[in-house]
Amino acid sequence: MIKKLLFTFFLITTVSLVSGQIITTDSTKKDSSMLLNMDAVYNRPFLQMGKIPIAIGGYVEANGQYLGTDGVSEGFSFQMRRFTIFMSSTIMKKIKFLAEVEFEDGTKEINIEFAAIDLEFHPMLNLRAGIIMNPIGAFNQNHDGPKWEFIDRPIEATQLLPATWSNVGAGIHGKLFKKNWAFAYELYLTNGFNANIISNDANRTSLAAAKLDIFRFEESFNGSPLTTAKIAIKNRKIGELGISYMGGIYNKFKDDGIRIDKERRVDAMAIDFNTTLPKINTYINIEASAIWLDIPSTYTQQFGSLQWGGFIDIVQPIVRKRMFGWKNASINLAFRAEYVDWNVGTFIETGGDMVEDVVAITPGISFRPSRQTVIRVNYKYQWTRDILGNPPSHTGGFQFGVASYF
Amino acid sequence: MKKYFPYVGLIASIIFLLISCDSLIPGGPNPDETLDGPIDGLSSEEQLQFNRGDAAFAEVFTASNGLGPVFVATSCASCHAGDGKGHPFTTLTRFGQFDSTGNQYLPQGGPQLQHRAIPGYNPESLPAGAPFAKILPPANTGLGFLDAVSDAYIMSNADPNDANGDGISGRSNWVSVPGYLSLRPGTLIVNSKCIGRFGKKGAAYDLLHQTANAYNQDMGISSEYEAIDTYSHQAVTPEVSSETVNDVVFYLKTLKAPIQRNQNDPDVIAGKNIFSMIGCDKCHLLQMQTDYSPIAALSYKTFYPYTDMLLHDMGPGLDDGYTEGFALTSEWKTPPLWGLGLSKISQGGQYYLMHDGRALGIEAAILLHGGESQSSKNAYDLLSGTDQTNLIKFLESL
Numbered sequence: 024m025i026k027k028l029l030f031t032f033f034l035i036t037t038v039s040l041v042s043g044q045i046i047t048t049d050s051t052k053k054d055s056s057m058l059l060n061m062d063a064v065y066n067r068p069f070l071q072m073g074k075i076p077i078a079i080g081g082y083v084e085a086n087g088q089y090l091g092t093d094g095v096s097e098g099f100s101f102q103m104r105r106f107t108i109f110m111s112s113t114i115m116k117k118i119k120f121l122a123e124v125e126f127e128d129g130t131k132e133i134n135i136e137f138a139a140i141d142l143e144f145h146p147m148l149n150l151r152a153g154i155i156m157n158p159i160g161a162f163n164q165n166h167d168g169p170k171w172e173f174i175d176r177p178i179e180a181t182q183l184l185p186a187t188w189s190n191v192g193a194g195i196h197g198k199l200f201k202k203n204w205a206f207a208y209e210l211y212l213t214n215g216f217n218a219n220i221i222s223n224d225a226n227r228t229s230l231a232a233a234k235l236d237i238f239r240f241e242e243s244f245n246g247s248p249l250t251t252a253k254i255a256i257k258n259r260k261i262g263e264l265g266i267s268y269m270g271g272i273y274n275k276f277k278d279d280g281i282r283i284d285k286e287r288r289v290d291a292m293a294i295d296f297n298t299t300l301p302k303i304n305t306y307i308n309i310e311a312s313a314i315w316l317d318i319p320s321t322y323t324q325q326f327g328s329l330q331w332g333g334f335i336d337i338v339q340p341i342v343r344k345r346m347f348g349w350k351n352a353s354i355n356l357a358f359r360a361e362y363v364d365w366n367v368g369t370f371i372e373t374g375g376d377m378v379e380d381v382v383a384i385t386p387g388i389s390f391r392p393s394r395q396t397v398i399r400v401n402y403k404y405q406w407t408r409d410i411l412g413n414p415p416s417h418t419g420g421f422q423f424g425v426a427s428y429f
Numbered sequence: 430m431k432k433y434f435p436y437v438g439l440i441a442s443i444i445f446l447l448i449s450c451d452s453l454i455p456g457g458p459n460p461d462e463t464l465d466g467p468i469d470g471l472s473s474e475e476q477l478q479f480n481r482g483d484a485a486f487a488e489v490f491t492a493s494n495g496l497g498p499v500f501v502a503t504s505c506a507s508c509h510a511g512d513g514k515g516h517p518f519t520t521l522t523r524f525g526q527f528d529s530t531g532n533q534y535l536p537q538g539g540p541q542l543q544h545r546a547i548p549g550y551n552p553e554s555l556p557a558g559a560p561f562a563k564i565l566p567p568a569n570t571g572l573g574f575l576d577a578v579s580d581a582y583i584m585s586n587a588d589p590n591d592a593n594g595d596g597i598s599g600r601s602n603w604v605s606v607p608g609y610l611s612l613r614p615g616t617l618i619v620n621s622k623c624i625g626r627f628g629k630k631g632a633a634y635d636l637l638h639q640t641a642n643a644y645n646q647d648m649g650i651s652s653e654y655e656a657i658d659t660y661s662h663q664a665v666t667p668e669v670s671s672e673t674v675n676d677v678v679f680y681l682k683t684l685k686a687p688i689q690r691n692q693n694d695p696d697v698i699a700g701k702n703i704f705s706m707i708g709c710d711k712c713h714l715l716q717m718q719t720d721y722s723p724i725a726a727l728s729y730k731t732f733y734p735y736t737d738m739l740l741h742d743m744g745p746g747l748d749d750g751y752t753e754g755f756a757l758t759s760e761w762k763t764p765p766l767w768g769l770g771l772s773k774i775s776q777g778g779q780y781y782l783m784h785d786g787r788a789l790g791i792e793a794a795i796l797l798h799g800g801e802s803q804s805s806k807n808a809y810d811l812l813s814g815t816d817q818t819n820l821i822k823f824l825e826s827l
Contacts, residue, residue, distance in 0.1 A: 094457025218548065222491040226503055274548060284549055321552045323545050324518065325503055372517035375777065400442070402453065411516050411777030417455035 057205045059255050059263055060295070061158060061196065063165035064121060064137060068395055068428045069111055081108040084168035086424025090403070093416050103129050104424075105168055107136075117143040125187075135240070136189050147197035151211070154240065156189050158209045158253040159269040160310050161295035163188055168426035172338050172357035172389040174401050175422070177310065178381060179332040183363050184291065184312050185231040190214045190249065191240050203259040208252070214239055215249025216273035216289055221318055221326040227365045227379060227410075228316060228326045230289070233273075247272040247286070262298025262307075269293075273316070287317040306338040324371065325410060327379070332363030338389075349392040357399075359385040366410055378412035381405060396427035461688035464570045464771050465512040468685045470726035475683065482680025485673045490648050495668030497649040498550040498660045499543035505677065508566040508647065512684055513768065513775020515566025517786050521647070524561035529755045534559050540753070541646040543659055550660070560758070562749035563785035564629055568768050568775070572627070573682030574732045575765070576636055577719035580617040580624050586714065586737045597711045597801050599739030602631035602754040602762070609654045610638055614721065625754055626738050629784045631762040632753035636678045644669055682724060686732055687768035691826045700823025703816050707808035712737055712763045712801070735766030735827065744799020747783065759800060770825035791821050 058066050069078035084105040090096065104127065111121040122138040139153030158164055162180035166187055180186045192213025199206050216233040223232035236244060253267035270290035276282060293312035299305065311333030318328045338357045346352035366379040387401035400423040406415040460466060467479045486505040490496035501521055502508050508519040522542040525534025532539045537556045546552040555561060589600035603622035606612065613635070616623055627633040633642065641654035649659050650668045658665045691697050704710060713735040722728045740760040748759035756762075761784055769791070772780055780790050788794035798806040809817065 089454070091454030093455060096451075096454050218492075222493065222496075222547070224489040224491065226489040226507070287548075319546075319548050321546050321550075322548060323500075323503060325507065370516075370518050372520065375779070378777070404455070409510055411510055411518070411775075413510055413777055414458075414774055419455045420453055 057200060057257065057259060059198070059205060059207050059257055060161040060165045060265060060297075061198075061207055061209060061253070061255060063167070063170075064123070064156065065111065065119075067109060067167065069109075076114070077110055077112045079108065079110050080428060081106070082167055082169050082426060082428045083107070084174075084424065084426040086174045086422055088174070088420060088422040088424075090418060090420035090422070092418040096420070102424075104174075107167075109137075114140075134187075134189070136187050145197070147199055149196050150193070151196060152193035153191070154189050155192055155194070155211055155213055156187065157211065157213060157249070157251040157269055159188065159251055159267045159291055160184050160186070160293035160312055161265055161297065161308075162186050162310060167428070169395055169397055169428050171336075171426075172355055172387055172397065172399055172401075173336070173359055173385055174399060174424050175385070175403060177334040177336075177359070178361050178363050178383060179310060179312060179334050182229070182231055183314065183330055183332045183365075184293065185229075185234060188230075188234070192248065194251075205255075205257040207255045207257075210250075210252045212248040212250055214243040215245075215247065215271040217244035218274050220273055220289065221316070221322065226325055228314070228318075228328075228330055230291070230314065245272055245275045246277075260301070262296060265293075265295040267293045267295075284319075287319070288315075289317075290315045304340050306336075308336040308338075310334060324366075324368070324377065327366030327368060327377065329367040330363070330365050331367060332361070334359060334361035346390075347392070351393060353391045355389045355391065357385075357387040357389060357401075359383075359387075361385075376412065377410050378408045379410040381407045396425070398425050399423065460685075461690050462771070462774075463511065464568060464684075464687060464768055464775065466685050467683050468573065468726050471683060471724075475679075475724065475726075478676055478679045479683050481673075482676040482678070482683075485677045486680055490650060492547045495648075495650050497543070497545075497547045499546045499552050500649040500659075501541070501543055501545060501647045503648065505643065505648075509569050509775070511775040512569040514568045514772045514781065515786075516776050517565070517781060519566055520786060521564040521566070522555065522561055523564055523751060523753070524555055524559040526752055527560040527750055527758060528752065538659070541659075543646070543649060560750040562629075562751035565781055565784060565786040567629070567764065568687075568772070569681055570684050570768050571686035571732065571734060571765065572636060572684060573722070573724065573727050574686055574717070574719055574730060575626060575734060575736075575738060576682055577722040577724075577727045577730075578626075578717055578738065579615050579720035580613075581615060582718060582720065583624060583626065583738050584617065587739055595708075595711060596804055597708075597741065599712065599737055599741055599763070601625070601738075602740055602756045602760075604632055604634060604754040606634045607638060607641075607654070609641070610634055622755075626762075628753065629761055629764070630753040630756045631738070631740060632756075636681050637674070640674055640678050640681065644674065682727070686734070687771060687827065689733070689767075689826055690770065691822075694822070694826070696819045696822045697826045698823075699816070700819035700821070700826075703812065703820045704823055707812070707820075708805040710735075711805075712739070712741055713766050733767060736763045739763060741802065742800040744801075744803060746797060746799045749785075766824065767827050769827045791824050792817070 067080055069080040071078040085103050087101045089099045107125040109123040113119045120140045123136045125134050125136050135154050137156050139151050139155050142150045163186040190213035192211050194211030196209040217236045219232040219235050220230050223229050249271035251269040255265040257263035272286045273289045274287040276284045276286045291314045295310040297308040313331040316328050336359045338355050340353050340355045342354040361383045364380045366377045368377050383405035385401050385403045389397050389399040391397050402421045404419040408415045489504045502519050508515045523540050525539030526532040538553045543553045587599050591598040602625040604625035606623050623634050625631040627639040633639040644650040645655035651665045652667050652669050652674050653671045656664045714737045716733050719730045740756050740762050742759045743761050750758050752758045782788040782794040795809050
């Protein structure tokens with residue numbers, strides 16, 4: 024623990040010193056093309072009334088779907104997936120606050136996804152504290168429904184990684200700009216995972232199951248902080264590349280001061296890249312991640328010690344013009360391919376591969392009256408195999424819905 | 430006019446999607462290609478109970494809802510994927526009994542090894558010198574038919590002293606019945622014991638007996654039926670309701686019997702004739718008859734399980750030195766062969782056959798037959814290649 028704090032202090036000091044030497048570009052000169060995924064939390068349409076120092080905004084996602092698995096369908100359903108309200112305030116110069124409260128599936132889940140205060144000491148050194156979205160991958164930072172052409176969120180981002188994954192904690196972040204380049208970093212210590220990740224009704228290792236711990240915003244499960252770090256680099260013409268890490272102890276290794284188990288780690292690495300191809304304006308977004316866990320050898324292999332997966336989204340605008348009275352309306356074709364292997368390894372008993380994976384493709388079409396609003400139709404087809412590698416179950420069907428900032 | 434094209438296109442697309450709903454979702458496999466699904470003829474009330482049992486069968490147990498602390502698997506479905514046979518990953522180890530005097534290792538955790546444990550606990554280990562056998566989880570299909578056969582029907586096929594001199598001497602395992610079980614009408618009782626008909630040694634009287642034991646011994650889940658915790662060896666508060674256990678029992682009773690495929694294929698027909706010709710059908714009876722069942726769809730039905738539900742001496746090669754009830758260590762209950770050809774779809778694309786999965790193919794399983802089945806195995810060896818192939822095609826069609 025002391026080592027970790029010393030390391031963090033050293034890092035903060037180093038970054039501060041280095042940033043003081045190399046900053047040559049005023050961050051205020053950046054334009055929107057140089058926004059990074061880490062800016063997504065503030066890069067939203069807000070409404071400010073008069074001189075009230077608080078701006079509010081939000082988004083809504085609703086859809087209908089008709090899906091079935093292996094010939095069996097529950098029929099047609101409408102869903103109110105998300106209703107999110109965010110509120111920001113510039114408390115004073117270089118001090119701001121933003122909160123995001125989300126209602127999922129009506130009121131089934133109500134979460135504070137983000138509620139943090141930012142203090143800017145220097146463009147390269149900002150302090151953030153509160154409920155923070157851990158910057159693992161890009162989707163966790165940049166997940167607002169109206170930005171996406173797909174109704175379902177990526178499996179890799181939401182079920183392999185636990186987006187949206189927020190925790191109480193604090194850390195630093197910063198950016199610098201140089202000509203066509205932007206560089207950013209984030210480093211946070213937060214509360215972390217818990218034993219749910221290897222004890223859940225999904226019957227597989229699931230980082231997302233950690234969110235079932237309702238006390239996680241109140242206290243750390245094991246008194247050991249989770250470290251999350253990300254660096255991102257963006258070139259105006261090439262795109263943005265992010266590499267992120269998140270790791271910590273997930274089990275309760277002491278109870279009332281008595282050691283009951285060894286400390287067991289979970290470590291995740293993610294890489295993300297997005298770009299827009301010049302001239303044809305094809306938007307490409309890729310994210311992949313891998314997770315390593317230390318699982319007791321006497322536990323069941325049903326819970327994998329290594330998982331990985333990724334997705335690629337391709338969005339091609341095909342029409343952009345005034346339509347139905349909307350000035351910058353567009354019609355887009357979209358395609359997503361995704362894969363997750365929940366359990367990489369071999370059976371102790373046979374030496375054969377443990378399978379347990381999912382493959383999905385989602386073609387779609389969207390209509391955007393503006394950048395803030397999307398009407399989308401997706402067709403999804405998914406193959407899911409169990410740990411033994413038996414013939415996959417097939418899930419498929421169409422979804423259509425609307426998402427909009429307000 | 431042109432400006433309305435997008436409207437028309439949009440509306441037409443939505444209409445197309447709506448009317449295409451059913452054709453857009455993936456179809457399921459043919460009923461004869463799967464092992465799960467209910468028997469025909471269930472009432473709507475029975476169908477609802479089947480669905481509840483199906484959900485309970487898939488329920489995953491964790492430390493928070495009672496798993497373990499020592500266990501073998503985390504759900505019923507973990508061991509019986511698609512209601513089919515298990516995989517070495519979920520193979521059980523039973524230990525501690527070598528003759529009819531009972532299990533000598535109950536204080537050391539017998540009769541089943543819980544070789545996995547939730548974090549913070551130590552799993553059991555096999556006591557030195559204990560006799561043991563590995564047990565591959567069986568398929569669940571058609572169990573209700575087997576449950577509805579009368580004791581008298583089973584005994585009519587028994588020949589414990591080989592009175593007919595054919596070398597086959599099937600007999601029943603006689604087991605103690607826990608007090609929570611209700612006996613079927615017509616149950617034969619000999620020295621306070623009843624015929625066991627489920628489990629590889631026939632040690633379970635009925636599906637409630639088998640299911641309550643599986644909750645307890647496989648997952649460490651106590652119930653009102655089996656209340657002793659496998660770790661503390663103390664009676665504990667039930668971790669699953671009796672209603673849920675009974676729903677699972679109903680589900681198991683009402684799973685359909687596997688449907689034979691390619692029945693009219695000449696090779697399959699030839700293989701079936703060879704199956705009888707070399708004497709396989711002396712133990713793997715071609716058909717059986719159910720008696721009365723409270724589930725109307727199971728009453729008085731003829732079905733085709735390819736078992737006699739009796740114990741047979743399978744020879745020294747399959748004698749693991751472990752037994753249950755009154756069975757000898759070399760005796761195993763004839764496993765039903767129905768669904769054999771679909772085993773691979775629940776076993777990860779690879780056959781694991783015989784009681785412990787040691788045979789990696791149908792022919793390998795045939796060649797492991799000894800004891801009372803030695804003559805049939807020898808007859809198989811003498812078949813032409815074509816006849817052997819046809820026999821295996823027939824077995825794969827089941």
